Amino acid sequence: xxxxxxxxxxxxxxxxxxxxxxxxxxxxxxxxxxxxxxxxxxxxxxxxxxxxxxxxxxxxxxxxxxxxxxxxxxxxxxxxxxxxxxxxxxxxxxxxxxxxxxxxxxxxxx
Amino acid sequence: xxxxxxxxxxxxxxxxxxxxxxxxxxxxxxxxxxxxxxxxxxxxxxxxxxxxxxxxxxxxxxxxxxxxxxxxxxxxxxxxxxxxxxxxxxxxxxxxxxxxxxxxxxxxxxxxxxxxxxxxxxxxxxxxxxxxxxxxxxxxxxxxxxxxxxxxxxxxxxxxxxxxxxxxxxxxxxxxxxxxxxxxxxxxxxxxxxxxxxxxxxxxxxxxxxxxxxxxxxxxxxxxxxxxxxxxxxxxxxxxxxxxxxxxxxxxxxxxxxxxxxxxxxxxxxxxxxxxxxxxxxxxxxxxxxxxxxxxxxxxxxxxxxxxxxxxxxxxxxxxxxxxxxxxxxxxxxxxxxxxxxxxxxxxxxxxxxxxxxxxxxxxxxxxxxxxxxxxxxxxxxxxxxxxxxxxxxxxxxxxxxxxxxxxxxxxxxxxxxxxxxxxxxxxxxxxxxxxxxxxxxxxxxxxxxxxxxxxxx
Numbered sequence: 001x002x003x004x005x006x007x008x009x010x011x012x013x014x015x016x017x018x019x020x021x022x023x024x025x026x027x028x029x030x031x032x033x034x035x036x037x038x039x040x041x042x043x044x045x046x047x048x049x050x051x052x053x054x055x056x057x058x059x060x061x062x063x064x065x066x067x068x069x070x071x072x073x074x075x076x077x078x079x080x081x082x083x084x085x086x087x088x089x090x091x092x093x094x095x096x097x098x099x100x101x102x103x104x105x106x107x108x109x110x
Numbered sequence: 111x112x113x114x115x116x117x118x119x120x121x122x123x124x125x126x127x128x129x130x131x132x133x134x135x136x137x138x139x140x141x142x143x144x145x146x147x148x149x150x151x152x153x154x155x156x157x158x159x160x161x162x163x164x165x166x167x168x169x170x171x172x173x174x175x176x177x178x179x180x181x182x183x184x185x186x187x188x189x190x191x192x193x194x195x196x197x198x199x200x201x202x203x204x205x206x207x208x209x210x211x212x213x214x215x216x217x218x219x220x221x222x223x224x225x226x227x228x229x230x231x232x233x234x235x236x237x238x239x240x241x242x243x244x245x246x247x248x249x250x251x252x253x254x255x256x257x258x259x260x261x262x263x264x265x266x267x268x269x270x271x272x273x274x275x276x277x278x279x280x281x282x283x284x285x286x287x288x289x290x291x292x293x294x295x296x297x298x299x300x301x302x303x304x305x306x307x308x309x310x311x312x313x314x315x316x317x318x319x320x321x322x323x324x325x326x327x328x329x330x331x332x333x334x335x336x337x338x339x340x341x342x343x344x345x346x347x348x349x350x351x352x353x354x355x356x357x358x359x360x361x362x363x364x365x366x367x368x369x370x371x372x373x374x375x376x377x378x379x380x381x382x383x384x385x386x387x388x389x390x391x392x393x394x395x396x397x398x399x400x401x402x403x404x405x406x407x408x409x410x411x412x413x414x415x416x417x418x419x420x421x422x423x424x425x426x427x428x429x430x431x432x433x434x435x436x437x438x439x440x441x442x443x444x445x446x447x448x449x450x451x452x453x454x455x456x457x458x459x460x461x462x463x464x465x466x467x468x469x470x471x472x473x474x475x476x477x478x479x480x481x482x483x484x485x486x487x488x489x490x491x492x493x494x495x496x497x498x499x500x501x502x503x504x505x506x507x508x509x510x511x512x513x514x515x516x517x518x519x520x521x522x523x524x525x526x527x528x529x530x531x532x533x534x535x536x537x538x539x540x541x542x543x544x545x546x547x548x549x550x551x552x553x554x555x556x557x558x559x560x561x562x563x564x565x566x567x568x
């Protein structure tokens with residue numbers, strides 16, 4: 001597999017960052033592609049499997065972080081386009097809802 | 111997350127190496143919990159408890175404990191129940207607790223009261239003889255459990271429940287108003303908090319402040335002691351909830367009936383007379399300093415006060431005050447926002463109650479649970495002597511009266527934060543003894559205010 005990976009970098013605009021629901025949406029979408037898709041905080045890596053919600057959540061990407069995608073495989077181009085679009089659409093999150101979600105999270109922290 | 115193999119990846123590797131599955135799983139998840147707990151972002155930090163929950167639920171399945179998880183709304187019948195078990199169960203659908211052992215003043219009883227979960231202790235019942243049944247009647251007020259209710263008994267029980275609901279409706283009218291006696295004296299009513307999550311369901315308007323935050327909750331289900339940031343986050347959130355009302359946070363009261371692994375003594379012949387409360391904190395100074403730092407930082411956010419448990423001799427206060435001053439100075443040097451909080455004490459050791467004027471503190475809070483057990487020499491967790499463990503014992507009331515009088519004469523704040531503070535039978539006696547500041551489980555507030563409204567000096 002010497003093919004050149006297809007790449008993209010998009011900033012997270014979601015107020016709570018790449019939290020649970022966005023992470024689930026992103027990995028679910030990634031899993032619909034055959035391509036090997038990786039995601040990272042910066043170009044240098046570490047690159048992690050974009051299909052693993054555990055690993056994507058563990059990135060703890062805050063608002064303003066830039067997500068780098070890299071994909072190889074037949075549908076790599078479509079995968080990168082759709083994933084980038086999902087981040088750009090703010091994971092289809094309603095912001096009022098996102099804030100409420102964050103408040104619930106605080107209650108659990110104790 | 112459970113569907114993702116990556117969650118258990120590290121555990122699979124360990125299992126291949128020969129590590130038992132439960133150990134491997136816990137180790138793998140502990141690592142991830144710690145990773146989230148160390149996150150800078152508050153949202154991600156909060157996910158640590160979600161992962162800890164996943165860890166416990168899978169562990170329950172691995173060890174077979176899942177089969178003992180009761181259905182929603184069930185009455186739990188057992189010899190005793192540890193506080194961690196209570197906290198691990200979902201009480202949102204109701205349910206109750208019926209114990210053959212236990213005590214009304216145990217830690218789990220406090221949690222149940224705070225949550226409004228009916229509980230009966232000291233039942234005379236042979237658990238081995240109990241047959242599977244569909245329904246039982248549990249009367250937490252009357253201390254009764256009926257395992258074979260007839261239709262008539264169920265009818266009568268439901269009638270009592272309806273009456274209780276009517277009474278509760280009458281008390282509820284007092285909940286949002288300040289407590290005032292029949293002769294117009296203002297009585298401060300505060301709440302006790304055993305678990306910060308309790309506050310999510312409460313409106314701060316119901317109380318004049320938080321009279322007692324028990325910080326032992328910080329150490330529940332923790333494989334290691336919480337760090338300064340974690341503690342600061344929790345304290346700050348409590349102060350923010352109170353919205354300007356005073357918040358009294360008690361430093362760690364480990365030992366006694368609240369052992370904490372790795373901190374309190376494992377083997378003491380009589381833990382209640384052993385290394386507990388401030389005694390333990392002054393031995394583990396690093397743990398204590400960390401808590402004081404986190405508290406001083408949270409005090410910059412709102413009116414936070416620090417309360418020392420189990421003070422026996424005055425030098426314990428000066429020693430704690432020195433440590434607190436040192437930590438505040440070090441925070442200031444580092445340019446970290448903080449404030450020197452008022453330092454008060456629990457009056458729960460008879461020595462402190464008898465010679466209260468020897469103890470120089472910013473405020474005093476009578477811990478009626480321990481004061482009662484030390485004065486009556488009857489342990490709160492031994493059902494066979496529970497009848498002796500009575501705060502209405504004149505000797506206990508004399509000490510309470512003495513401390514209240516000292517507060518009036520010296521102009522220092524005196525409150526009471528034991529279970530007696532919310533006990534409908536005891537509130538008139540405490541008012542008679544001169545106490546005008548009561549802290550209690552939030553569920554007791556409405557009725558307590560109704561009782562105060564009907565009281566006047568004899």
